[in-house]
Amino acid sequence: MIKTNMLFFAKLSVYLLLFTSYFLPHNIHAQSFTMEQVGKFSFPSELISSPAGEKIAWAMNEQGKRNVYFSEGPDFEPKKLTGFNEDDGQEISSLQFTPDGNWLIFVRGGDHGGGNSSSTVNAQNLPKLPKVEIWKINLADGKVETIAEADDPFTGFPHKVGYLKGGQIWVADLESSSEPTQLFEAKGNVNYAQYSPDGTKLAFVSNRGSHSLTGIYQDNQTPIQWVSPSFHRDVLPQWSPDGKKLAFIRLQGGKGAAFDLLKPRHIPWEIWIADVETGNAEKLWKAPQTLRGSYPYPFFSFSADGNLVFQSYEDGWQHLYTLEVATGKTTLLTPGDYMVEQIKINPDRTKLIFSVNAGSDPEDLDRRHIGSIDIPSSKLTWETSGQGIEAYPVWIGNEGKMAYFSASSKRPHLIAVKDGAKIKLLQESIIPDDFPQASLVVPKQVKFTAPDGTLVYGQLFEKEAGPAKKPGVVFAHGGPQRQMLLGWSYMDYYSNTYALNQYLAELGFVVLSVNYRLGIGYGYEFHRPANGYYQGAVEYQDIKSAGEFLASMPQVDGDKIGIYGGSYGGYLTALALARDSGLFKVGVDIHGVHDLDGRYELPETYEVASDLDSAKKIAWESSPMADLNTWSSPVLFIHADDDRNVAVSQTADLIRRFEELGKSYQSILIPGDTHHWMKWSNMIRVNQATADFLKKHLLD
Secondary structure, rough: OHHHHHHHHHHHHHHHHHHHHHHHOOOHHHOEEEEHHHHOOOEEEEEEEEEEEOOEEEEEEOOEEEEEEEEEEOOOOOOOOOOOOOOOOOEEEEEEEOOOEEEEEEEEOOOOOOOOOOOOOOOOOOOOOOOEEEEEEEEEOOOEEHHHHEEEEEEEOOEEEEEOOOOOEEEOOOOOOOOOOOOOOOOOEEEEEEEOOOOOOOOEEEEEEOOOOEEEEEEOOOOEEOOOOOOOOOEEEEOOOOEEEEEEEEEEEOOOOOOOOOOOOOOOOOEEEEEOOOOOOEEEEOOOOOOOOOOOOOOEEEEEOOOOOEEOOOOOOOOOEEEEOOOOEEEEEEOOOEEEEEEEEEEEEOOEEEOOOOOHHHHHHHOOOOEEOOOOOOOOOOOOOOOOOOEEEEEEHHHHHHEEEOOOOOOOOOOEEOOOEEEOOOHHHOOOOOOOHHHOOOOOOEEEEEOOOOEEEEEEEOOOOOOOEEEEEEOOOOOOOOOOOOOOOHHHHHHHHHHHHHHHHOOOOEEEEEEEEOOOOOOOHHHOOOOOHHOOOOOOHHHHHHHHHHHHHOOEEEEEEEEEEHHHHEEEEEEEEHHHHOOOOOEEEEEEOOHHHHHHHOOOOOOOOOHHHHHHHHHHHOOOOHHHHHHOEEEEEEEOOOOOOOOOHHHHHHHHHHHHHHOOOOOEEEEOOOOOOOOOOHHHHHHHHHHHHHHHHHHH
């Protein structure tokens, strides 16, 4: 009897094993981590170095708890300076050392990645609104205090702090207990200010509506000096190292003729230099009158020799140039087919450091490494290489030490300090024990061609093994001026989507992240194509081609292709579902743009662009709204209602159209949060809902 029972249970065990293997979803066995676990990635921001000594500071986001950390040579051991230990949605921005290196200031609150950035964020939906405040940290005793309810701070020698409030400048002395005071009164709105090297003068920009002026404030008895005032827009004034010269960029002012809206036009810009004592200025350089030579919102600074360094797109890539003040001659510092970004100059203004998508490996086009230039010799050095992602570098002192963000395809970003060949990675201990670093996949670079012949790059996320045919998901990033990488992104929003792509691969999807046109990293023509966005949505070719490329892969089930994206990626997701529901069987549209009809306001004047009617028609036809009749795929809409980048009305209006047409949909509205999921728990909720919706329609 006992033997019979044992045989029965043995057979039952085999039956249950077979039942589990053949009848339960394959991904139940394969999944080794949760969305919450992979969402615990570390993310630094605001990395800065002191003008004096070997000191660095940064903010670190640990599951929504954002704090300031400090480190000093020679050992560079991290020290936590603040105690904000709640997932409360309050970001840290504008972190700065004072010129003497003895104080740190920062802003807590707001959402500085969107419009109305100084407006308070109440992601916790508290009865009393949080404040946006400037804080100070005394590095001598570690004391942390608020300075004022304000934003946009800047520092001056030795320990001055100024800030913008109500379009005017306010100042405080960090070593004084006196209240901040308004520095002066001036017509217009001040939107930029910078102290002279010795702290005795202040250069600022006053926006007067049709034009903007550069002014210099000295003291309460001396009239404000307007530098070469004109009917143009002067921006980004920069002090020479000796404080005797002021360089600035001059743009067109006023309002131009009603040129054709659909024809790209050159945006002219010039570099001027002024004598501070007299206020007289002269034009040094004028940008080439080409589309590539248009104003790029550049890096712009004096170097130690009294010449200038600036960034331009004029040769088709975002590069650095020197400008000799005496001759007006420019010299290209960073030749090659790659882009330069995140540029910093060292304290003595003899060296530049920056991030580039270049290296010895062709796949470095989809990575970031660190480069540097010795300005006197123009010598270019590649400081990092390999398969990692390095970004946002800063110099430490004047001896060649540097710090930067460092990540790989599996490890999220931490701060690294480099001294010669020696590299020290800081804060590895803060990565949670259950963060699934070892289980993450290494994305692969893929390329495919759009119908018009444009070469498009992407990253493929796929877990080994599993069924012979897997469902596929296309991910469309936002921006659109972004580039997704072969590793953790240096932007918090896209570290989030990178984590989600890893989770989708873990569930059993093949995920294709697409770097479509309008994105950076592949040259001017790719970044600024004709007929993009509301002028024809040419970039949608790249999204559709990505779906077709994914569907054609031998390991992908071509009848199970989904798509998701946020912001501009939400727009492209909606466009894909509206135009090509036959290809994209399901989608998640996260705070997307849906109606482009209002891109051109009807002018009140007699003079209008000759192609206004055509432009408005094309804008409408570039909108998902125009193709709702052919939208049959299931969709999940997600939007927060304090979004400062894409109005929540974009989703509310589309949902109303769905209801009027009797179309089904699912939706999630998140009250109080913004475009960037300031509250970590909201980010995890959105990611989980996205994955669950795709899984329901493509996996289950």
